[in-house]
Amino acid sequence: MQPHVIIGHHPELGIVAADCSKSAAVVGLLERLGFIAVPRKAVYVLREVDRNPTARTRSAVARLRDEGLKVQTDWLYDPLRHYA
Template identity: 40%
Template structure:
């Protein structure tokens, strides 16, 4: 019976671990033995690259929206049927996606900045002067001079 429990527990172990590393940033390591080829192929598809001298893979350019990209990688790998254990912040099943709230606020702030810029007065566009609504005097309408026509209807 104990063999049966160990077998079921070992089959539930994750294939990959994804978390943070103090030196390499967002990293992935294999939990259950995956072939090196499969692990490399899978992780390169979600923008992880091998770290030389270790069995780790790190997220490429983690400074460019790294948390969102690592969370997306966890989700994409799970959609392929691979079991992944991720840090709390990187696990989309455990923590809500907070990136949706920030762009909305940033979008509103951007609209406020645009509105302020549109109403601001600059050296190129001075403040409008006081406008009087007096009606201008009617100007004489110019008359069009028509050329005399020949009897055939053509002009000379």
């Protein structure tokens, strides 16, 4: 099954999320979790990267999964691989 959302690190943009589902509900969740659309790109970038971006991204991944979405992410951002 293809993921609804893919989250990872982009070399120029930083932490980004791609909405593979093309769902307005997913877009709304991403925005509430601190991601904003990048004009002319098919990704959303995490805002305020000076505020503990790794922990915030792990939290976003957990929240998206709690909503029943399949999320593919880099190892660093997967809350199931990190215990804090």
